[in-house]
Amino acid sequence: MEHPDKAIQNFRRQLAVLFVLKYALPLATVYAFVWGAVVLVLRAGTDVESKSLLWGLAGVVVCLAVAVVLARRRMPTETAMRALLDGQNGCGGLLMAEAEQELGGWRQRMPTLTSPTVRWDGRRGGTLLALAVGFVLVCFLVPKGLADLLADAPLDVGQEITRLMTQIALLKAEAVLDPKRAEALAEKLAELHEHASGKEPARTLEALDHLRHLTQEAARQAAEQSTQSHQRLGEAQALAQALEQNSDLIDPKLAKEMLAELAGLMNDNGLDPELTQALRQQKLNAQQLNKVAQAILGNKSGLMRRMGKLHKAGLIDDELLTRCRKAGECDCEGLREFLCKNKCYSLDDFKSKSKFGGKGGINRGSGAAPMTWGKPGSEDDFKFKEDVLPPSALDTLKSTPLQEMRGGNVVHKKSSDPAASGALEGAAAGSGSANTQVILPRHRAAVERYFERQMPTKKQENK
Amino acid sequence: MSSEVSAPALLQPEELAPAVELTAKLREQLDRQLLGRSELHNLVLVAVLSRGHLLLEGVPGVGKTALVKALAQLLHLDFKRVQFTPDLMPGDILGAHILQETSEGRREMQFRPGPVFTNLLLADEINRASPKTQSALLEAMQERAVTLLGTTRPLPEPFFVLASQNPIELEGTYPLPEAQLDRFLFKLIVTTVEAEVLDRIISTRRHGAPPAPTWSMSADELWHIFSIVDRIYLPRPVSRYISRLVAATHADCAEAPPPVRNYVAHGASPRAAIAIAESARAFAMLAGRPTVGFDDIKAVAAPVLNHRLILNYKARLDRVDAFAVVRELLTALEETGLNLPSDMKIREVQHG
Numbered sequence: 138m139e140h141p142d143k144a145i146q147n148f149r150r151q152l153a154v155l156f157v158l159k160y161a162l163p164l165a166t167v168y169a170f171v172w173g174a175v176v177l178v179l180r181a182g183t184d185v186e187s188k189s190l191l192w193g194l195a196g197v198v199v200c201l202a203v204a205v206v207l208a209r210r211r212m213p214t215e216t217a218m219r220a221l222l223d224g225q226n227g228c229g230g231l232l233m234a235e236a237e238q239e240l241g242g243w244r245q246r247m248p249t250l251t252s253p254t255v256r257w258d259g260r261r262g263g264t265l266l267a268l269a270v271g272f273v274l275v276c277f278l279v280p281k282g283l284a285d286l287l288a289d290a291p292l293d294v295g296q297e298i299t300r301l302m303t304q305i306a307l308l309k310a311e312a313v314l315d316p317k318r319a320e321a322l323a324e325k326l327a328e329l330h331e332h333a334s335g336k337e338p339a340r341t342l343e344a345l346d347h348l349r350h351l352t353q354e355a356a357r358q359a360a361e362q363s364t365q366s367h368q369r370l371g372e373a374q375a376l377a378q379a380l381e382q383n384s385d386l387i388d389p390k391l392a393k394e395m396l397a398e399l400a401g402l403m404n405d406n407g408l409d410p411e412l413t414q415a416l417r418q419q420k421l422n423a424q425q426l427n428k429v430a431q432a433i434l435g436n437k438s439g440l441m442r443r444m445g446k447l448h449k450a451g452l453i454d455d456e457l458l459t460r461c462r463k464a465g466e467c468d469c470e471g472l473r474e475f476l477c478k479n480k481c482y483s484l485d486d487f488k489s490k491s492k493f494g495g496k497g498g499i500n501r502g503s504g505a506a507p508m509t510w511g512k513p514g515s516e517d518d519f520k521f522k523e524d525v526l527p528p529s530a531l532d533t534l535k536s537t538p539l540q541e542m543r544g545g546n547v548v549h550k551k552s553s554d555p556a557a558s559g560a561l562e563g564a565a566a567g568s569g570s571a572n573t574q575v576i577l578p579r580h581r582a583a584v585e586r587y588f589e590r591q592m593p594t595k596k597q598e599n600k
Numbered sequence: 601m602s603s604e605v606s607a608p609a610l611l612q613p614e615e616l617a618p619a620v621e622l623t624a625k626l627r628e629q630l631d632r633q634l635l636g637r638s639e640l641h642n643l644v645l646v647a648v649l650s651r652g653h654l655l656l657e658g659v660p661g662v663g664k665t666a667l668v669k670a671l672a673q674l675l676h677l678d679f680k681r682v683q684f685t686p687d688l689m690p691g692d693i694l695g696a697h698i699l700q701e702t703s704e705g706r707r708e709m710q711f712r713p714g715p716v717f718t719n720l721l722l723a724d725e726i727n728r729a730s731p732k733t734q735s736a737l738l739e740a741m742q743e744r745a746v747t748l749l750g751t752t753r754p755l756p757e758p759f760f761v762l763a764s765q766n767p768i769e770l771e772g773t774y775p776l777p778e779a780q781l782d783r784f785l786f787k788l789i790v791t792t793v794e795a796e797v798l799d800r801i802i803s804t805r806r807h808g809a810p811p812a813p814t815w816s817m818s819a820d821e822l823w824h825i826f827s828i829v830d831r832i833y834l835p836r837p838v839s840r841y842i843s844r845l846v847a848a849t850h851a852d853c854a855e856a857p858p859p860v861r862n863y864v865a866h867g868a869s870p871r872a873a874i875a876i877a878e879s880a881r882a883f884a885m886l887a888g889r890p891t892v893g894f895d896d897i898k899a900v901a902a903p904v905l906n907h908r909l910i911l912n913y914k915a916r917l918d919r920v921d922a923f924a925v926v927r928e929l930l931t932a933l934e935e936t937g938l939n940l941p942s943d944m945k946i947r948e949v950q951h952g
Contacts, residue, residue, distance in 0.1 A: 157943065213938045220837035220936040223893065225948065228886065230891030233835035238610040243890060246613065254947040255940070 141232055142249040145218050152218075155257045156208035157201070162262035166198040169269030172196060180279070213343045225253045244381050292333040292341050300451070301326055301345070307450045309545040311443055313359040322348065356452030360461060361527040363440050367465035370440070373402035374433040375467045381426035382469065386476040394421060399429070408432050482546065489504055611831050611890035619828040620888045622821055623649070626674055627886075633670040633810040634663055636797030641710045642886060643788055643903055644671065649829050649882035652785025653761040654905065655726075655776075662790045664764040666810065668722045671762070674816050677719035678756065684729035686772060690736035694746050706715060711748065716740050719756055723763035727773045735762060736782055741783040745769050758822070778866075778910065785875050786900075787907035825885075832881040832890045839877065841897060841935045846873040849909055850931055857932035859925050863915035868908040875904045902926045 172193045179185045187193065216236065223232035226248055231240060240247070300321060309319035326348060333341040376399045380392060387395070396419040403416060412428055415421050441462065448458045576584055603653060623645060630641040644667065647654045656664045665681075672679035682693060695714035701707050716737070726734065740746055741761055745754045763784070765776070777933065781787070793801075848855045850867035860867070880896040887896070906922040915925070940946070 159941065159944075215939070216837055217937045217939075220835075220894075221938055221946065223837075224895075224936060225946070227893075227895075229887065229889040229893035229895065230833070230835050230838060231889070231893075233837050233893075234610060234833050234891040237835060238833060241610060242613045243610065256945045256947055258943050 141219075141222070141235060141247075141250060144222055144252050145215060147213075147252040148218055148222065148255075149212070151252070151255055153208055153212060156211050156256055158259060159257060159262075160207040160211075161201055161204035162259060165197055166269045167267070168196050168200050168264070169273050173269070173273040176273065176276040177279070180276070190277070203216045221253065222250060226250050226306050232427050266305050292335050292338050294330065294333050294341060294345060297345055297349075298326055298330045301348055301352060304356075304450050304452055307446060307452070308352060308355055308359075311446065312357070322351065345547050349422055353452055355435075356447050356450075357457070357527075360444060360447060360453045360457050363444055364457070364461040364464045367437060367440050367461050369402050370437050371465035371467050373399055373464075374430055374437070375469070375472055376402070377426050377430040377433060378467065378469045379472050380421070381423050381430060383473050383476050384423070386473070388480075394420060403429070403433070440465070603838075610833050611828065615831075615891075616828065616885070616888065616890055619825045619885060622817060622825060623886050625815055626817055628672060629674050629815055630667075631814050632814065633674075634667055635800050636793040637663070637667070637790075640667070640788060640790065643786060643900075645886060646879050646882040646900065647786045647788075647903075648675070649825060649885065650785055650875075650878040651758055651760070651826065652879065653783060655762070655781070655784040655787040656762065656764045656790050657767055658764070658788060658790030659792070660766060662792055662937060664790050665722065665724060667790075668720070668762045668764075670810065670813075671859060672720045672722075674797075674813055675720070675822060676816050676818060677758070677760075677822075679720045679722070680715040680718040681722040681724060682715050683724045684726050684733070686728060686730060688729045688733045690733050693733065693736050694740070694748060697749060707812050711751075711753070714746075716746060717753075717755060719758055719760065721761050723761055726763040727765040727768060727776055729774065730900075731774050731777060734774065734776060738780060738783065741780075757864060757914060758826070781907045782869055782871055784907065786903040788903055829882050829885050831890075832884050834877055834881065835891060837936065838880075838892050838894060838897060841894060841933075842880075844937070845897065845901060845929065846870070846876070846878060848903075848929060849905060857928055859920070859928040862916070863911050863920050863925055863930060864909055865912040866910040868905050872908045874906055876900055879904060897935070898930055901930055905929075915917050 176187075176190050178195065179190060180187065216233075219236055220233055222228075223230060226232070228248055228250075231243055231247055232250070234240065299451070305319050305322050305326070306313065308314040309316055316320070325344075329341065329344050329348070375394050379387065380395055380399070384392065396416070399418045400419065403413075408416065408429065412421075412425055415425055416429065435595050444453065444458055447453045448455070543570075608688070627641055627645055630645070631638050634641070644654060648671065656667070658664055663733070669679070669681075691714065693714045693716050693718065696713050697709040698712050699707055700710040723737070740755060740759070744757070744759050745752050747753075761784075766773075805811075844855060846868050847853045848857070848867075849860060849864060849866050849872075850856060851861045853860075853867075856864075876897060877892075879900040880892045883896045883900055884892045886891075889896075902923055905926045907921045909925060911920070911922060911925070914922075934940075938946075
């Protein structure tokens, strides 16, 4: 027979152990997973030795301490335990009364006390803890080499580096980039290649993007300048060919102005001194003009070769290449035809007439393309594309002279005329009549039904 | 001045033994008179020793009236029987004032006590009387006194109402109001006996007449037992269990089990908790113990609570009765208040 106090102590100890286990298992499991993860990260990211990470074991002690505190708070009172022992051993209240009263003669009649057993199913918690401990062991035992490998994994950017190196070399060769600038960029690229690491791929890739952007921006600016030059050469070619082949159609004053313009456009590019001198003096014969045209053609070819190289290197896109090619095109036959149809007396007149397309507008003179009114367009399903103008285009825009363009005479309506559009269409001003809203055909039936409906009588309304 | 009652010293074995012996004799005599009903007799004795009123429910002929008559005979108490009928008036039970001529030749109203002025009142088929007549017993049962024309007259001590009612033939009956039901300590269901008992009854008794008692208890002995019952000790954990048990009969209590939440419209009153405590004391005394244990509470919980729980219509539809709800309640409510987590279980101690 157990003494009541001893039986209660035994039961209390049993319960305390189970409560500590119950709270310690999940705490230790969570801590073990966290500890393992920290160990893995530290071993992979730093040169911390595994032995020093064993200090994490102190966390287990902390978990145990927390579990003990929780268990103490959760422990039932002694009265409750006494009541349980009383009920389980069939004491009929004697054991409970013992805490409050002197039993006297009943002590000898107290039944034999046996501490009940408490069952706790800790299989799930135990399994999880075993898994967590296994995870910690794996984190400690994983070879350091593997962690280092993870840390210093190289980033394969060789292909991109090579491509950028080629581009920089091309830009340097084509004098797009200053040699010093090109060398600085190449050095940076080499340094980047050296320090490229799988540890921080974003940093490497961002740097590569920056360099790629620099080279492409330089190439684009060069392409824009080439386009502008190509356009000027095209214009110069047109002037030269016009003077050479259509001298009979050109007014002498215009011819003189055209030669001056040609001299300005050529700007001594690719011409021998004799031709340059003749061009400045505006005294070129047909043979010299032919030579000038040939020189212009040579310059244009050179520009297009340069653009072709940039395109091949992936520095400019197809659109820019095409734009550049079209900028320098010269329609000599069209020019002759134009000169036959339009008598120009000055270069400004010539430029003004030649820059407008179409065949003469709605009456005489140059005008815009013929206007079509058969199928009105709509802005639905269309969006404006925002585009930043290149610097060369901005220069052109600033130097463009303002010109008036008018298709016909403006006819002012009298105030008494009916409005021809909008909500006031058909309403005559000053007539005294109220404005009549236009009813669209698709709304007509609904409006008719509205006015034909049966209006409720007063009786019905009262109801 | 503190209103709390100081706990008297625990009854010693030698103090308890005579009372236990007397009650054992009383139970033996009852068992001799009415065969095959020892459990019922035990609960009836518990009710009597707790000084509570008893409601017996059973079909005709199962021995309800015989039991009450036997008890009155054994206890040597004044016994009156009232057959409740629909035309029974309160005055027929409580008594009435009648005009009487005195010796001096004057006329004055004199009180003629009714049958309630007795120790043991058998209210036979109590549910046949009108609510007005049933209500006449309210004061008598609770206050053990009768007030008529402004004069309160105490009833003789001890006073018990042992009522019977028939669960069938409900036409022309008036179900007892909840206030009246609450005044009955126990409601006991008297069922028919087994075939073997019936065989013993017919073979040993002519016309079913019980044998004359060989022993009866005196009034002093009864009062002594009452005093002993009063000294039966109710430990704090047990009283807490009673409180939790009664509180858990209310659907909005946190500890109420699902059957209570689903089927109980109104739970038991504080009077039920008092009734459980008092009857558990008597039960412990009958078992020969000076203290009340959890098992005593479980033994008296069903008779105390079954008529106090008001079930809802869902219970009627699901054919769930109050006994089933109390059974579930006792199973669900952990008596010690250990409040162990759900994944911890106590393995029962095996007694050799």
